[in-house]
Amino acid sequence: MLLNYIKVAWRNLAKSKGYSLINIGGLAIGMAVAILIGLWIWDELSFDKYHSNYDKLARVMQHQTFNGKVGTQFANPAVTAQEIRNKYPNDFKWVLQSSWNFQHTLAVGQKKLLKEGSFFEPGVIEMLGLQMLRGDKQALKDPYSIVLSRSVATAFFGDNNPMGKTMRLDNKTDVKVTGVYEDLPHNTSFRELKYILTWDLYLSSNPWIQKMENPWGSNFTQTFAQVADNADMEKVSKKIHDVKLNALPANDRNYKPVMFLHPMKKWHLYADFKEGINTGGRIEYLWLFGIIGVFVLLLACINFMNLSTARSEKRAREVGVRKAIGSARSQLIGQFFSESFVVVILALVLSILLVILFLPYFNQLSDKKLAVLWTNPYFWLLNLAVCLFTGLIAGSYPALYLSSFQPVKVLKGTFRAGRFASIPRKVLVVLQFSVSVILVIGTIVVYRQIQHAKNRPIGYNKDSMVYVSTNDIIHTKFEAIRHDLKANGTIVEMAESGSPATEVWNSNGGFDWEGKDPNFSVDFPNNAVSYDFGKVLNWQIKEGRDFSRDFASDSAAFILNESAVKFIGFENPVGKTLIWEDKPYTIIGIVKDMLVESPYAPIRASLWHMTKDAENVITLRINPKKSASAAVASIEKTFAQYDPSTAFEFRFVDDQFNRKFGEEERIGKLATCFAVLAILISCLGLFGLASFVAEQRTKEIGVRKVLGASVANLWQMLSRDFVLLVVIACILAVPIAWYGMFHWLQKYDYRTPISWWVFGAAVFGALFITLLTVSFQAVKAARANPIKSLRTE
Template sequence: MLRNYFIVALRNLIKSKGYSAINIGGLAVGMAVTILIGLWIWDELSFNKYHQNYDRIAQVMQHQTFNGEIGTQVANPAVMAGEIRRKYGSDFKYVLQCSWNFQHTLANGDRKFRRDGSFFEPEAPDMLSLKMIKGSRNGLKDPYTILVSESTAKTLFGNENPLNKTLRVDNKVDVKVTGVYADLPYNTSFRDLTFILPWSLYLIQNPFVEKMENPWGSNFTRTFAQLADNAEMEKVSAKIRNVKFDVVGEDEKKYKAQVFLQPMSKWHLYDDFKNGVNTGGRIQYVWLFGTVGAFVLLLACINFMNLSTARSEKRAREVGVRKAIGSLRQQLVLQFFSESFLVVFIAFLLSLGLVLLALPLFNEIADKKLSLLWSNPFFWLLGLIVCLFTGLIAGSYPALYLSSFKPVKVLKGTFRAGRFASIPRETLVVLQFAVSVILIIGTIVVYQQIEHARNRPVGYNKESLISVGVNEVIHGKFEALRHELKTSNVLVEMTESFSPATAVWNSNGGFNWEGKDPNQAVDFPNNGVTHEFGKVIGWEILQGRDFSREFATDSLAFILNESAVKFIGFKEPIGKVLKWEDKPYIVVGVVKDMLVESPYEPVRAAMFHVSPEQGNVLTMRVNPALAPGVAKERIENTFKKYDPASVFQFDFVDEEFNRKFGEEERIGKLATSFAVLAIFISCLGLFGLASFVAEQRTKEIGIRKVLGASVTNLWQLLSKQFLVLVGISLFIAGPLSWYFMHNWLQHYTYRTSLSWWIFIAAGAGALIITLLTVSFQAIKAALINPVKSLRTE
């Protein structure tokens, strides 16, 4: 019986090739979109699950109150891990201190490469459950050792066995390779960890860490922990809350430090904190795209239902004959469901092909490395569920509707669909375009928000700026390097600083000024720079002057930004004294606020001082008369002259700035893709429906033409119905899209407004697309010779 159902279903599909192609094509696109979104969501939800102890690993973070707000940070004092182990060791299996993940030069003879890596305590490989290919996880117990990833080992040693080979790190120290681990997957927070050096080596290279008078006063390292098997995350997190507060001096207690554990399961999707409260994060996009995927699949199902019910009159006689010769209604229901499942199955196979074709581009847009989960039983189970669900949804209305026809009326020729028979189809068309218009408006708002932030004044000139990391050699030869590059007209100027122009790598407390509340805790981005910093980046002096080598007193001088002046409350800031760690600094200048951190947030109060200490980055303004390639080659050659052992690597400041929009741009591109596909699916259904309506009204069109109706009159007659439906969908989509996008924009402090033109543009676009889709069939029908249309009458 089932075999017969599917044979009949296949014959019906072949008989109506046009409608079958539209049905299968629309469903295939809808299912392909759903699969792509499903793979994206799977990747997001499985982030960091590569690590075997995923549910027991946490990052030690802290809330601190400063500048009147509670700030949340991942940076900790270098003694944090030791203090937690000492007081609460029984609650943890591991508590590990580590450095930030930075680029270092790794050299094997003449082979030199820059790679990202960290200094970690010896138990890190066990905590992260690294898969060792060679050597063992215990290879970090000696200070002068290193573990490298498989790809790094391949790059440095080729096909040689890297074990016990020597690498030179940053041209300062030789270390022995004691292990090679498998490259970490792209969907882990440690994906850029290409090598691990011992924490003990970090302490040897940075002796100031163990000699600090106040080791709790500086937050510059990270701390990770793995709970003991019998410990609970929330209880242990509450227990260590005051581990820092209890040991700091009275002066630092005003920061009200609260230490807590952020579980690895929340690192990726729940990383946003506002005033000490976790407000979510990327999880909002998981819900957003999950909803979009469901709606896109629903649009494809609506097409199937629409076209099936639209063709009900053509299949009425079939139903009548079947019922007359004894078919039961449930048999007819099964027949129509078999057709539905056959279409869905063919569409599913086609959708897998579309996904394979689309994955490379999708991965590029989404910054992912997704692939079809061929060997994952859950993927196939989910695919089966989606097929069953789609088949039931898409086939339910046609099956129940068509099987309800009365055979007597159908066979006597008195069957008519009725004046209200088209209402379900019209309702579904309205729903389709309402969803599509909401997606269009959402996409426009996302891009408008990006452009709103991108066009925000940055307060400096980021063009022709490049940045390079600083090491001890370059720091020691800074003046000679600067002089040569300037005299050769390669650079306009060069500066060294603690933080680059596009980020804050250093902030400080301990500031006092006249009139300050002694109980107020403050923390300001405080960039130590050379005298040329302002000239290099092109900041705008609003009051006072820039730093100058002509003033020896500038070693104890501050330049403030506008926000700092407002926060401190100086009416006449020039000449005012700010005490930092009890040393008096004179304010010599005020600069316009510079957009250094997030372009969606207010600029923080910040200050700048001249520092003789080694900075982290060189910033250079390239001679604009030189071609970028020529300038790069000359700068690289000069750097190699002064530091031949290092690998020259640089970044363009404007490109670094543009990366701040990467997340929103990816979301915008994905939303655009889904909106276009949603419109395509909707138009596909509209095209099929319009062709059926035109076919259904062929004789009416012929009579109207005989009576003198023009092609324009007939085009208006056939198009008006669909334009009215799309107009109704606009009235539904407008308020809903305003509500959704208004709530989305609340995540940004610096945000665009929802302009009226967005809704007008989306509505006009939907109407134009509808006209273009319907007009083809309408004009085609209007041009048919009325003789052919009426010859059977």
Template sequence: MIRNYFKIAWRNLMKSKGYSAINIGGLAVGMAVALMIGLWVYDELTFNKYHANYDRITQVMQHASFNGRIGTQVANPAIMGPEIRTKYGNDFKYVVQTSWNGTQLLSVGDKHIKSEGIYMEPDGPAMLTLKMIKGSISGLKDPYSILLSESVASTVFGNDDPINKTIKLNRTHDVKVTGVYEDLPDNTTFRDLKVIMPWELWLIDNPWVKRMNDPWDSNFSQTFAQLADNADLEKVSAKIKNVKLDNIGEEARRYKWAVFLQPMSKWNLYNEFKDGKNSGGNIQYVWLFSIIGIFVLLLACINFMNLSTARSEKRSKEVGIRKTIGSMRWQLIVQFFAESYLIVFIAFLLCLGLVQLFIPAFNEVAGKKLTIPWQSSFFWIFSIAFIIITGLLAGSYPALFLSSFQPLKVLKGTFRLGRFAAMPRKVLVVVQFTVSVMLIIGTIIVYQQIQYAKNRPIGYTKNGLISLDLETEVRQHFDVVKQELIQAGAIEEMAAAQSPLTDVWNTNGGFDWEGKDPNLAIDFPNNSITFDYGKAIQWDIKEGRDFSRGFASDSAAFVINETAARFIGMKDPVGKTLRWNGRAYTIIGIVKDILQESPFFPVRPSLYHIGKYDNMSNLILKLNPNQSTSNALGSIEKIWKKYTPTVPFEYRFVDEAFGNKFQAEERIGKLSTYFAVLAIFISCLGLFGMASFVAEQRTKEIGIRKVLGASVFNLWGLLSKEFITLVILSCVIAAPVAYYYLNNWLTNYDYRINISWQVFILAAIAALVLTILTVSFKAIKAAMSNPIRSLRTE
């Protein structure tokens, strides 16, 4: 019997090839979108699950009150790990102190490569459950050892066994390879962990840490911890809350430090904090794309429902005859579900082909490395469930509707669908275009928000600027290197800084000034720079002057930004004194705010002072505009190699680094655009099918009207007005709903656009134009057909 159901279903598909193609094509596209989004969501939800101790690993973080607000940070003092180990060791299996991920230079003979790596205490690899290919997971116990990822080991040593081989690390230490571990997958926080070095070696390279008068005074490292098997996260987090507060003086206690544990399960999806509380993060995009995936699939299912029920009169006699000869209603329902599942199954096969074809492009936009997990049993179980659910969604209404026909009326010819029979189809069309218009509006708003932030004043000229890591030899010959680069015609200016132009690496407290509230805790970005920094980036002096070698007193001076001037609250601050840790500094100038952090949030009060080369790590070069970029870079590389022959010449364009700040939003915008286009395509595909059916159903009426003198325009209006009315209604419904959700999304940004009414008008016009183009093809074709031929065939 089941075989017979599918035979009949196949014959019906072949009988109406055009409608079948529309149904299968629409469903395939909808399922492909849903499947790709499903793979993306699964990747996000399984983030960090590569680590076997995923549910027990935490990061030690801190809340603090400064500049009149509560901030949250991952940076800790180096003593945090040892202190927690000593006082609360029973609550943890591992407590691991680490540096930040950074570029490391590995040298073996004449081979020199740069790779991302981290300094980590010996228990780190075991905590992260790294999969060792060779050597020992406890290989970091020797301060002069190193662990390599499989890819780095292959690059450095080729096919040779790297264990116990020696590597020159950062041109300073000879370290022994004690282990090789499997490269970490893309969906883990530690995906860039290519090299691991002992924490003790970092302390050897940074002796100032052990010489600090107050080891709690500076936050410059990270602390990770794995809970003991019987420990409760909330209780342990509450225990360690005051671990810092109990070890600092009265002055530092004003910051109200509160230590807490952030579980690994929240690092990716709940990574944002506002006023000391978790405010979400990537989870909002997981929900957003999940909803979009469901809606796009629903749109494709709506097409199936609409076309199936619209063609009900053609199936009415079949239903009547089958019921007359004894078919039960449930048998008819099974028959129609068989047709639905046949279409869905064919669409799913086509869907897999579409996903395989387009997933590389999807990965490029989404910043992922997704693949179809062909060998995963879970994927095939999910696929079967996916087919079942889609078949139910698409086939339930047509099956129940078509099986309800009364055989007596059908066979007597008195069967009529009634004036309200088309109402469900109209409702479904409205739902389709409401979703599509909302996606159009969302795409426009995301684009406007990104452009608004991109056009924000940044306070410097980023064009023609490149940055490099400041190497020791360049520090030692700074002025000579600068002069050679200028004489070669490669650059106009060269400067160095503690923080890059597109980030803040250093903040300080301990500031005081006349009129300051004594209870106010301060934490300002405080950038150590060279004299020509302002000339190199061409910052805008609003008041006072720039740093100058002609003033010896500038070694104890600050240039501050406009936000700092407002925050300090002094009238005419130029020439006034600002004390830092008790030492007096003179404010010599005020510059326009420089945008170093997120372009969507306010610039923080920031200070700039002349520092020593040893405290700087970023080199900034202003290229000569009168020389081509390639020639300038060639000249720079030649001089660079003269002083640092073993260090690869790697530079970054500042404008590209600034552009990377929009990656997350641009990714969301691009994905939203693609999904909106596909949703509209599916909706228009269904509309085309409906228009084709209506034109076919009204062939005789069109012929009569043409004979009586109706023009092509009149007939076009007759066939199109109903669809246009439904789309206008969709726009009316979509506008307030889209406004509500998009306005809520924009509240995540302090620097944001105001939603304009023109956006809704533009979206409505776009939807109407697409509707008219879709419907017009069939409407005009029907209106221009020969009326005698249509009347004769009828």
């Protein structure tokens, strides 16, 4: 029986090749989208699960009240781990201090590379569950040891055994390779951890840490923890709330630090905090794309349902004959469900081929490294569930509807579908285009939000600027390098700074000024810079002057941005004094606000002060008369002359600035792709329905042409109903889209308004595409020869 069902299903598909192609093609596209989104969601949900202690790992974070607002941060004092270990030994298996991931130069002989790594306290190998290829969990026992990832070990030693080999770190310290671990996957927070060095080496390389008068007064390291096997994460988190508060001197407690554990399972999807409350994060995108995947698949199912029910009269006689010779309704239902599942299985095969074809592009678009999960049983179970869901949804209405025909009426020729038979099809078309229009409006709003932020004044000229990491050697040779590069016309100017132009790596409290409430805690981005930093950036001085070599007093001077002036409340700020850590600093200049952090957030009150110490980066403005490639080559050559031991790596400032839009741009591009596919699927269905309607009304069209109807009259008659359905869809879609996008934009402080033309453009586009889709069949039918249309069957 089943084989017979499949044979009949195949014959019907082969008999109506055009409709079969629309059904299978539409379903395949919908299923391919659902599979791609499913792979993306799986990757997001499995983020960090590579680590065997996933459920017990956490990051120690803190809330602090600065500038009248509660902020949340990763950074902690370097003594945090030791304090927690001492006070709560039974609640934790590991509490480890760590530096930030930074690039360091690793060298073996003449080969040197810049790679990212961290300094960790012992226990990190076991805590993170690293897969050791060489060495064991005690590999970091010696202070001068280093553990490499497989890729770094291969880059330096090839297939040779690296164990016991010596490497040079930053041309300062020799370290010995004591272990090699498997590279961490792309979907882990530690994916850029290419090597691990010891915490003892970090402390010995930075003696100022142990000389700090108040070790709790500076937040510049990270703290990771693994709670004990029998401990409850939430209860332990409450225990450590006052660890820092109790350790601070009484006069430093006004910023009310509250420490807590942020579980690893929340790092990726629940990373956003506002006023000390975890407000969510990327989990919103999981819901968004999950809903889009279901709707796109549903649109494809709707096509099948619409075309199957629309062609019901074509198969009415078949149903009548089958019932007359004894077929039960259940058998007919089985027949039509068989046809549905044949289409679904063919669509699934085609969808997997489409996934394989487009997965590399999807990975590039989404910044992922997804692969088809061939060996994962969940992948096949999910596909089976999608097939069952799609087959049942797409085949249920046709099966129940067609099997309900009465054989007597059908065989007598008195069967009529009924005046309301087309209502379900119309409802489904409205649903299809409502979803499509919502996606189009959402895509336009996302794009406008990105452009709105990109067009925001940034307060400096980011073009033709590069920055490189610096070190003690480069710092001592700074003036010589600057002289050589200016002399050969490579650069206009260069300067050192604690943070790049596009980021804030340091902020400070401890400020006081006339009229400040002594109980009010502040925290300002405070960038240490060398002379000519303002010339490199081309920042815009609003009042006062820039730092100058002509004024020795500039070593105790500040330049403020406009937001800092407003925050402090000075009316005529130039010449006034700020106290920082009990030392007076004179305000010598005010610059216009510069966009340094998030392009969607308000600009923070910021300060710049002079330094003669070695800082983190050197920023260079390339001579506009010189090509970027030639200038970078000249800079690299000059740096190598003065410091041949350090690997050279540069970054363009405008590239780093554009990376700030990466997340929103990826979401926008993905939404655009899904919107286009949703419209394509909807149009496929519309094209099939228009084709059927034109075929169904062939004789009517012939009569009308004989009676004098023009092609335009017939086109209008055939298109009117479809246009009306799309208009209804737009009326429903517009308020839903407005509501959704309005609430999405609320998470941005700096956001675009939702203009009326966005909805107008989406509605006009939907109507235009509808007319374009329907018109092909309408005009084709209208131009047909009426003699052939009226010929007796």
